[in-house]
Amino acid sequence: MTSTAHSLxxxxxxxxxxxxxxxxxxxxxxxxxxxxxIYPFHLGDLNIKTPQNIIDAAFRAANAGKTGYCSYxxxxxxxxxxxxxxxxxxxxxxxxDNVAIQPGGKPSISKFVLSLMNPGDEVLYPNPGYxxxxxxxxxxxxxxxxxxxxxxxxxxxxxxxxxxxxxxSRTRLLIYNNLHNPPSAESSxxxxxxxxxxxxxxxxxxxxxxxxFDIRYSGTSTxxxxxxxxAQRTVILxxxxxxxxxxxxxLGATIGPKEIVDCVxxxxxxxxxxxxxxxxxxxxxxxxxxxxxxxSIIDTxxxxxxxxVELLNQIEGIRCYRPEVTFYVFPNVxxxxxxxxxxxxxxxxRKVLHDTGVSFCTRLHFGRELPxxxxxxxxxxxxxxxxxxxxxxxxxxxxxxx
Amino acid sequence: MTSTAHSLxxxxxxxxxxxxxxxxxxxxxxxxxxxxxIYPFHLGDLNIKTPQNIIDAAFRAANAGKTGYCSYxxxxxxxxxxxxxxxxxxxxxxxxDNVAIQPGGKPSISKFVLSLMNPGDEVLYPNPGYxxxxxxxxxxxxxxxxxxxxxxxxxxxxxxxxxxxxxxSRTRLLIYNNLHNPPSAESSxxxxxxxxxxxxxxxxxxxxxxxxFDIRYSGTSTxxxxxxxxAQRTVILxxxxxxxxxxxxxLGATIGPKEIVDCVxxxxxxxxxxxxxxxxxxxxxxxxxxxxxxxSIIDTxxxxxxxxVELLNQIEGIRCYRPEVTFYVFPNVxxxxxxxxxxxxxxxxRKVLHDTGVSFCTRLHFGRELPxxxxxxxxxxxxxxxxxxxxxxxxxxxxxxx
Numbered sequence: 001m002t003s004t005a006h007s008l009x010x011x012x013x014x015x016x017x018x019x020x021x022x023x024x025x026x027x028x029x030x031x032x033x034x035x036x037x038i039y040p041f042h043l044g045d046l047n048i049k050t051p052q053n054i055i056d057a058a059f060r061a062a063n064a065g066k067t068g069y070c071s072y073x074x075x076x077x078x079x080x081x082x083x084x085x086x087x088x089x090x091x092x093x094x095x096x097d098n099v100a101i102q103p104g105g106k107p108s109i110s111k112f113v114l115s116l117m118n119p120g121d122e123v124l125y126p127n128p129g130y131x132x133x134x135x136x137x138x139x140x141x142x143x144x145x146x147x148x149x150x151x152x153x154x155x156x157x158x159x160x161x162x163x164x165x166x167x168x169s170r171t172r173l174l175i176y177n178n179l180h181n182p183p184s185a186e187s188s189x190x191x192x193x194x195x196x197x198x199x200x201x202x203x204x205x206x207x208x209x210x211x212x213f214d215i216r217y218s219g220t221s222t223x224x225x226x227x228x229x230x231a232q233r234t235v236i237l238x239x240x241x242x243x244x245x246x247x248x249x250x251l252g253a254t255i256g257p258k259e260i261v262d263c264v265x266x267x268x269x270x271x272x273x274x275x276x277x278x279x280x281x282x283x284x285x286x287x288x289x290x291x292x293x294x295x296s297i298i299d300t301x302x303x304x305x306x307x308x309v310e311l312l313n314q315i316e317g318i319r320c321y322r323p324e325v326t327f328y329v330f331p332n333v334x335x336x337x338x339x340x341x342x343x344x345x346x347x348x349x350r351k352v353l354h355d356t357g358v359s360f361c362t363r364l365h366f367g368r369e370l371p372x373x374x375x376x377x378x379x380x381x382x383x384x385x386x387x388x389x390x391x392x393x394x395x396x397x398x399x400x401x402x
Numbered sequence: 403m404t405s406t407a408h409s410l411x412x413x414x415x416x417x418x419x420x421x422x423x424x425x426x427x428x429x430x431x432x433x434x435x436x437x438x439x440i441y442p443f444h445l446g447d448l449n450i451k452t453p454q455n456i457i458d459a460a461f462r463a464a465n466a467g468k469t470g471y472c473s474y475x476x477x478x479x480x481x482x483x484x485x486x487x488x489x490x491x492x493x494x495x496x497x498x499d500n501v502a503i504q505p506g507g508k509p510s511i512s513k514f515v516l517s518l519m520n521p522g523d524e525v526l527y528p529n530p531g532y533x534x535x536x537x538x539x540x541x542x543x544x545x546x547x548x549x550x551x552x553x554x555x556x557x558x559x560x561x562x563x564x565x566x567x568x569x570x571s572r573t574r575l576l577i578y579n580n581l582h583n584p585p586s587a588e589s590s591x592x593x594x595x596x597x598x599x600x601x602x603x604x605x606x607x608x609x610x611x612x613x614x615f616d617i618r619y620s621g622t623s624t625x626x627x628x629x630x631x632x633a634q635r636t637v638i639l640x641x642x643x644x645x646x647x648x649x650x651x652x653l654g655a656t657i658g659p660k661e662i663v664d665c666v667x668x669x670x671x672x673x674x675x676x677x678x679x680x681x682x683x684x685x686x687x688x689x690x691x692x693x694x695x696x697x698s699i700i701d702t703x704x705x706x707x708x709x710x711v712e713l714l715n716q717i718e719g720i721r722c723y724r725p726e727v728t729f730y731v732f733p734n735v736x737x738x739x740x741x742x743x744x745x746x747x748x749x750x751x752r753k754v755l756h757d758t759g760v761s762f763c764t765r766l767h768f769g770r771e772l773p774x775x776x777x778x779x780x781x782x783x784x785x786x787x788x789x790x791x792x793x794x795x796x797x798x799x800x801x802x803x804x
Contacts, residue, residue: 050469059461067452068650248470248679277650
């Protein structure tokens with residue numbers, strides 16, 4: 001059955017973006033279906049199963065009858081455990097009142113925007129960045145103002161000028177994805193403090209997207225919510241997806257000031273009643289049970305990171321930082337593209353995919369190029385591909401590049 | 403941590419409604435915590451566990467590694483199974499393209515509104531009815547126009563005048579919850595045809611909330627989508643919640659014209675990425691496996707329905723239809739309230755709760771009273787309370803009423 005009407009959809013739909021990375025998946029899958037070997041570096045997903053103790057805990061709960069509705073804030077035990085866990089790692093006082101469970105990390109983005117942004121308000125967000133930021137801001141009538149990154153001595157740094165140049169009296173919110181996807185940058189304490197100062201001075205509320213907070217190979221993560229005077233103006237996007245390899249469970253939380261969390265919970269009532277009941281017991285086991293699972297996830301990812309960085313840097317015309325965080329690399333491929341005669345991202349990406357089976361996203365899957373942007377970047381995810389396939393795939397890319 | 407700012411929240415939040423029935427739950431729970439015996443007739447939930455074969459199938463899928471993302475449309479197997487199942491029961495041609503899996507039944511409401519309603523558009527919706535309709539319409543800038551019900555010879559009927567009086571050139575959508583919650587009314591074929599004619603004549607798109615489509619004790623349900631020319635202008639809210647006792651799983655689907663389903667799926671990408679992956683295999687088992695589970699749910703509910711109707715009708719000042727559908731009754735308690743000296747719903751509800759432990763929702767939990775409305779109604783759900791407790795509770799109410 002199809003619809004007969006013509007301009008059926010509401011006007012706002014024209015402002016709704018998407019994750020264009022899905023079309024890369026579709027293209028890779030279509031190619032794989034013809035029998036071609038594909039090296040899936042485009043996936044922001046893990047090819048690592050959720051730790052068994054988490055699965056078992058969820059199904060113990062289902063078998064014990066936790067199959068009816070729970071509170072639209074989530075189960076109290078999980079909210080308490082998160083308040084304690086995040087309170088400790090962030091060194092901020094959190095209680096159950098600061099936590100609303102969500103069906104994933106992503107719902108915190110739309111609910112943050114709906115709760116705090118009036119139509120016409122301006123919102124600063126990272127670009128290249130998670131494309132849903134811009135989409136939700138524009139969809140709900142705000143003005144999305146992108147800030148960028150520059151190459152620093154050891155990793156990308158936030159282009160601070162691109163923030164300050166766009167600040168004005170209508171700027172209301174700032175989205176900050178430290179342990180950034182896709183550049184895999186991490187703010188220095190100085191950079192984070194500068195952003196916090198700016199948020200305080202201009203009375204901005206900050207969405208701290210901390211999806212990758214625990215995905216790191218050395219050192220310790222710091223949250224902007226931990227800086228002085230920031231907890232009361234920061235909403236944390238928390239997700240179980242990456243740390244516990246639970247992407248397909250759709251389980252996360254909005255953590256922040258009670259007034260905002262209460263508003264987000266009221267959106268929960270309206271949008272989905274509550275998050276799946278019994279899977280929350282799985283997450284509780286993740287937080288309180290054997291930590292071997294998340295440790296093993298990092299131990300699986302680390303050698304992949306080491307190898308992909310090493311191999312990419314051996315290719316002429318590619319240079320790549322060695323990030324301590326996330327499971328992405330974001331190499332500069334300007335030289336390679338020039339050498340092979342490509343000026344357009346999509347033509348380059350498609351040619352590499354079709355010639356080598358190596359599938360990746362480009363900078364364009366994370367937002368439009370900013371004014372004056374000349375360097376070219378692509379994103380390789382190493383979360384959904386095994387070490388031997390990384391080697392094989394990047395070696396094929398290297399051959400192609402020669 | 404609490405927020406310091408004053409009028410922190412966006413203006414639209416003032417238009418966001420809620421399910422005030424949750425406050426009845428909170429009140430009942432608080433009373434239960436003091437040791438008082440409570441008879442929970444307020445819950446729209448089932449105290450029946452999900453059939454074991456469904457739980458087992460979901461768990462098998464999780465153990466088989468279905469713990470990563472799936473398509474934002476849902477897994478193809480479940481979409482196909484739903485297209486076949488609903489296509490057959492509705493006698494309309496459906497394919498996988500007409501189905502987008504959702505984290506519950508409720509998400510279809512907001513996504514229908516966001517996809518099809520422009521600010522200022524008028525939307526007809528039932529009142530008394532599910533309070534989220536009005537909330538989502540107003541929240542996203544529409545005008546919610548309630549239509550009511552009148553007492554007919556054997557059950558409630560839609561007050562057709564209240565629809566036609568409000569129709570105008572700005573009316574764009576109509577929400578229709580046949581097998582209505584709370585009145586437990588079911589449209590006659592004539593009534594449904596009249597609504598369909600009106601939708602066609604005024605070019606309205608219909609949301610058919612079919613949450614209770616399979617909750618019936620005799621006869622067969624008919625969908626407005628099955629009437630001539632209606633499939634192309636009807637979006638079906640499908641949910642696994644009631645039929646399979648899966649309320650806490652949060653699993654449903656939006657079923658309708660491809661153009662709308664594609665738009666809803668794009669909202670899925672933006673709002674929650676996808677619905678939990680492995681639980682979709684549980685639902686697949688529900689649709690294709692042993693039908694003993696859903697049958698046993700109906701067999702459990704039927705004697706509860708028979709008994710509560712019988713007992714309520716023995717109370718002076720209460721009259722109650724015997725609905726063949728849903729798991730609610732919506733008795734007229736005008737006489738009882740008058741006899742006991744109550745003119746206000748909340749005072750009456752609280753007094754009964756505190757005197758007898760019998761907890762129920764009133765008409766006000768399903769919308770504001772309509773102009774000229776004089777009769778008083780309350781809603782008893784018998785889905786969350788066992789037969790012996792129904793008898794004990796309603797007998798206590800009868801004693802109180804004497």
